């Protein structure tokens with residue numbers, strides 16, 4: 044059994060812990076912006092390809108003394124890096140956290156890089172190169188008081204980068220957040236799902252991936268662990284093949300997205316076709332005012348602009364008001380979920396919420412508002 048730590052967005056720890064447990068993780072324990080869990084190497088690979096709500100899986104390798112730069116440098120030099128990194132391999136260091144003496148993450152990362160390459164230089168008269176973008180080994184350093192936890196980042200780039208979305212709307216949701224919001228609604232694929240302000244289509248696409256049991260990591264170019272020395276190609280191939288074999292071919296209920304902006308609808312269609320979903324999800328160019336319920340019941344979910352990034356207040360007030368009116372008049376029998384970061388705008392919806400779930404969209408504190416539409 045190995046120890047792992049999944050990094051997640053603030054507020055999504057419990058949702059992520061539930062997902063990890065469903066994937067077979069043991070000793071699952073949510074903490075601030077992360078979840079501890081245990082498992083074997085197959086689980087590590089499976090979580091990387093299947094998890095919808097987490098950013099990265101870190102594998103801790105050392106917990107060292109790091110009172111100041113000198114102590115950190117010495118502690119890092121005491122680690123046998125040849126176990127993880129060969130001279131002809133590239134690496135990079137990501138750092139989070141700080142203490143009194145190590146209070147700049149770039150500086151801390153630099154100490155670690157120097158300690159590793161100086162050790163290599165002394166032993167082999169050669170050193171690994173630094174490759175910030177796509178390193179063979181990504182090291183994560185977390186400073187916590189006078190200690191530093193060093194981990195290997197098994198994901199490489201963040202898992203919200205599914206690989207299906209080179210095209211982006213103006214204010215797209217992170218894929219991991221969209222997947223988590225869908226979990227929070229309790230939506231099941233037998234229910235129609237509609238996003239009338241879908242932008243680049245993140246919510247409908249994440250819903251369709253889930254409904255068709257498609258592993259979200261299948262479209263990624265690579266994961267960090269694939270260039271590790273202990274990478275087991277056959278085990279990984281088996282997990283990829285299993286993921287491909289377990290996909291379903293048709294949706295049990297329709298998934299629809301619409302937006303007034305033709306450009307973003309075209310982006311949404313490109314994104315959907317990048318994961319083979321162009322025939323599954325219906326994307327329409329449509330003003331909110333002309334939206335009709337596509338079925339007797341279902342889940343309607345959206346994140347209207349909330350002023351931080353898009354739109355001006357007066358326009359937004361009418362948009363929220365219109366949204367409330369449409370829900371009330373045309374979506375009887377449905378359950379609606381609206382993500383917003385603006386309490387004043389939320390009031391303009393004018394309907395009684397049945398639940399308010401706090402959630403962060405990046406650093407913005409938001410609420411997922413639930414409305415039962417009778």
Ligand SMILES: C[S@@+](CC[C@H](N)C(=O)[O-])C[C@H]1O[C@@H](n2cnc3c(N)ncnc32)[C@H](O)[C@@H]1O
Pocket residue numbers: 212213214215216217239240241242243244245246301302303304307329330331332346347348349353362
């Ligand atoms: C915050 S974005 C949604 C982002 C989306 N969830 C994504 O991940 O790409 C809000 C969207 O609402 C759309 N919108 C704003 N007012 C609208 C209206 N009156 N009718 C239809 N769409 C509208 C905008 O074009 C924009 O794409």
